[in-house]
Amino acid sequence: MTATITPLAGQRELLALLERWLELGWLRPLDRALAGFFAGLDPHAEARVLLAAALASHQLGHGHVCLDLAATLAEPDFALSLPPEGEEGLADAWLPSRLLAGLTLDDWRSALAASPLVAGPEGEAERPLVLHGGRLYLRRYWNYEQAVARSLAARIRDDRPVPQDLSAWLERLFPEPLVLDGERQTDWQKLACALAAASGFTLITGGPGTGKTTTVVRLLALLQATAEQPLRIRLAAPTGKAAARLTESIGAQVASLPVDEAVRRRIPTEVGTLHRLLGSLPDSRHFRHHAGNPLPLDVLVVDEASMIDLEMMACLLSALPAHARLLLLGDKDQLASVEAGALLGDLCRHAEQGHYQPERVRWLERVSGERLAHPALVPGAEGLHPLAQRILMLRHSRRFAGGSGIGQLARAVNEQRAGAARAVLDGGGEVAGLRLRGEQDRALDRLLRQGRGRALGYGHYLERMQATRPAPETPFADPAWTGWAAGVLAAFDQFRLLCAVRRGPWGVEGLNLRIAALLHRQGLLEADQGWYEGRPVLVTRNDYGLGLMNGDIGIALRLPEQDGRPVLRVAFPRNDGSGDLRFILPSRLGAVETVFAMTVHKSQGSEFAHTALMLPESLNPVLTKELLYTAITRARHWFTLLEPRPGVFEQAIARRVERQSGLLESLQR
Numbered sequence: 001m002t003a004t005i006t007p008l009a010g011q012r013e014l015l016a017l018l019e020r021w022l023e024l025g026w027l028r029p030l031d032r033a034l035a036g037f038f039a040g041l042d043p044h045a046e047a048r049v050l051l052a053a054a055l056a057s058h059q060l061g062h063g064h065v066c067l068d069l070a071a072t073l074a075e076p077d078f079a080l081s082l083p084p085e086g087e088e089g090l091a092d093a094w095l096p097s098r099l100l101a102g103l104t105l106d107d108w109r110s111a112l113a114a115s116p117l118v119a120g121p122e123g124e125a126e127r128p129l130v131l132h133g134g135r136l137y138l139r140r141y142w143n144y145e146q147a148v149a150r151s152l153a154a155r156i157r158d159d160r161p162v163p164q165d166l167s168a169w170l171e172r173l174f175p176e177p178l179v180l181d182g183e184r185q186t187d188w189q190k191l192a193c194a195l196a197a198a199s200g201f202t203l204i205t206g207g208p209g210t211g212k213t214t215t216v217v218r219l220l221a222l223l224q225a226t227a228e229q230p231l232r233i234r235l236a237a238p239t240g241k242a243a244a245r246l247t248e249s250i251g252a253q254v255a256s257l258p259v260d261e262a263v264r265r266r267i268p269t270e271v272g273t274l275h276r277l278l279g280s281l282p283d284s285r286h287f288r289h290h291a292g293n294p295l296p297l298d299v300l301v302v303d304e305a306s307m308i309d310l311e312m313m314a315c316l317l318s319a320l321p322a323h324a325r326l327l328l329l330g331d332k333d334q335l336a337s338v339e340a341g342a343l344l345g346d347l348c349r350h351a352e353q354g355h356y357q358p359e360r361v362r363w364l365e366r367v368s369g370e371r372l373a374h375p376a377l378v379p380g381a382e383g384l385h386p387l388a389q390r391i392l393m394l395r396h397s398r399r400f401a402g403g404s405g406i407g408q409l410a411r412a413v414n415e416q417r418a419g420a421a422r423a424v425l426d427g428g429g430e431v432a433g434l435r436l437r438g439e440q441d442r443a444l445d446r447l448l449r450q451g452r453g454r455a456l457g458y459g460h461y462l463e464r465m466q467a468t469r470p471a472p473e474t475p476f477a478d479p480a481w482t483g484w485a486a487g488v489l490a491a492f493d494q495f496r497l498l499c500a501v502r503r504g505p506w507g508v509e510g511l512n513l514r515i516a517a518l519l520h521r522q523g524l525l526e527a528d529q530g531w532y533e534g535r536p537v538l539v540t541r542n543d544y545g546l547g548l549m550n551g552d553i554g555i556a557l558r559l560p561e562q563d564g565r566p567v568l569r570v571a572f573p574r575n576d577g578s579g580d581l582r583f584i585l586p587s588r589l590g591a592v593e594t595v596f597a598m599t600v601h602k603s604q605g606s607e608f609a610h611t612a613l614m615l616p617e618s619l620n621p622v623l624t625k626e627l628l629y630t631a632i633t634r635a636r637h638w639f640t641l642l643e644p645r646p647g648v649f650e651q652a653i654a655r656r657v658e659r660q661s662g663l664l665e666s667l668q669r
């Protein structure tokens with residue numbers, strides 16, 4: 001017991017422990033540095049205060065904007081980035097569960113409250129930490145959360161007058177009653193459109209293919225057609241990939257709208273990134289647009305809102321003029337952004353139950369002619385749940401209708417029904433599970449290269465690269481080269497291996513080496529290290545100079561220079577919806593990594609015809625049903641689950657992301 005308490009004895013012991021955690025890869029250098037910095041600010045700071053600061057900083061890397069003290073004491077080992085199985089035995093003595101064994105919530109809170117480094121929610125703005133109830137924040141994130149809460153609180157009370165002929169418009173935009181399996185169903189899209197017409201702020205959530213985009217395009221037609229003056233509408237998404245995907249689907253939707261050509265022309269079809277909308281400034285966290293220089297627009301639609309982190313949301317809300325309508329679209333059940341702040345999940349915590357106030361229900365039913373009915377709905381009370389009145393959940397997927405294996409699996413995982421999920425996997429076909437027998441299992445190599453059945457593997461894009469390459473004498477400016485590169489990039493999206501973790505044999509790093517070596521051995525790649533033709537790379541940091549965003553994916557291809565000499569360049573989609581490509585010399589690319597395998601987090605906003613998910617050998621803090629759901633819903637046609645050890649899938653289904661933030665509480669205050 002003595003050994004477990006010692007590191008909390010004093011600053012020196014604690015900092016030595018944090019150093020050890022750093023070596024083990026359990027903590028980020030930033031977290032350790034922060035504790036050191038705070039020790040410098042307050043030489044008398046208690047070890048448990050510095051420990052809380054390091055853990056609060058570490059939580060940001062896990063997507064939590066604060067440290068929940070009680071949750072940390074309940075499950076201390078999940079507070080760190082514990083390694084994949086195999087290393088634990090070695091470091092048991094260093095585990096936080098040992099360290100925190102003697103600490104109670106009251107003791108920890110009292111120590112924090114008494115520290116000159118820690119402020120209460122209302123006071124001492126210069127102190128670097130804020131304690132609010134049982135939650136400890138780094139000051140900057142506290143400020144973001146407060147700013148977002150203040151701004152949303154104002155927007156959720158922003159009722160808008162609706163056109164007198166709203167019912168007629170809804171009838172025109174949603175002409176067919178919704179009938180599924182021969183039964184008339186509630187048309188949630190029509191209800192969402194009515195709700196949004198009456199609000200300055202609306203959040204539409206729904207799983208893949210539930211019609212979020214369709215709904216919003218029809219709403220924009222309604223707003224534009226009934227506005228006194230043409231509205232300035234902008235569409236945005238958090239990543240380039242998501243923006244490109246939305247651009248594709250919106251174009252077709254606008255073209256088929258049952259409205260005048262003049263109205264159709266006033267609905268934009270181009271979707272940009274949020275960074276571009278706000279105007280990124282090089283080497284800065286700040287944007288060109290902010291409260292002092294607001295965005296020149298009347299309506300803003302942001303898709304894939306689950307990927308918006310707290311800092312971005314704070315920047316976005318401050319740059320949005322008060323008169324502008326804000327529409328957020330997203331899937332609340334997906335993983336939150338990699339950065340801290342699970343905004344959409346927080347806001348949609350009660351979306352299933354609705355909590356609509358009786359007067360709102362009557363109004364919605366009257367204007368839409370729909371019945372606002374569903375077994376999951378819970379009636380709201382007049383004056384309560386103001387946020388819920390602005391949120392609507394779409395409940396019918398058109399993409400994954402009834403019998404789709406992917407749809408069934410996604411649903412079972414989301415509802416935490418492990419037995420049902422396993423039964424879908426065992427059923428085979430569109431979805432399948434592959435049990436791996438050790439690291440060298442050949443079945444894995446086969447899947448990675450060939451795929452299974454009609455579901456492709458990585459061999460496909462490399463074969464296409466060879467088979468469709470223009471003749472070497474094709475001049476440098478010939479569009480055949482761009483066409484070829486676009487074809488290879490599209491073929492690469494036929495298959496993706498996703499991983500839950502980065503390290504260990506079943507993590508992104510090890511698997512990338514393994515896949516490159518495999519494809520090289522099989523003669524599909526000319527090399528497996530350095531730069532080689534066919535190397536897919538992921539950009540890991542925004543590069544404003546090159547116009548590349550974190551998350552962009554390109555492929556190295558040999559193309560002719562002006563003098564005909566072949567040179568390797570990396571082909572990237574332009575990500576502005578134009579469908580164009582750009583070619584960049586590898587030597588100009590700073591932060592990139594090979595991306596045969598990628599983390600589920602990084603795959604958000606993308607879709608692949610065949611998606612495979614590699615689970616690790618043991619449970620890990622990141623393994624939750626949200627992670628599984630996000631991975632499964634990246635698959636358009638086929639999904640393969642790769643399991644090095646039975647049981648981990650079921651354990652992961654049982655775990656949910658515990659979102660640690662105070663946003664909802666702030667909004668309801």
Ligand SMILES: Nc1ncnc2c1ncn2[C@@H]1O[C@H](COP(=O)(O)OP(=O)(O)OP(=O)(O)O)[C@@H](O)[C@H]1O
Binds near residue numbers: 189207208249398
């Ligand atoms: N009311 C409708 N009537 C007919 N087809 C519809 C309707 N709503 C959606 N669809 C079709 O269903 C498909 C999915 O719709 P949509 O793209 O709007 O969904 P989404 O929720 O935005 O999907 P994603 O998960 O890709 O974001 C599209 O092919 C769309 O044309």
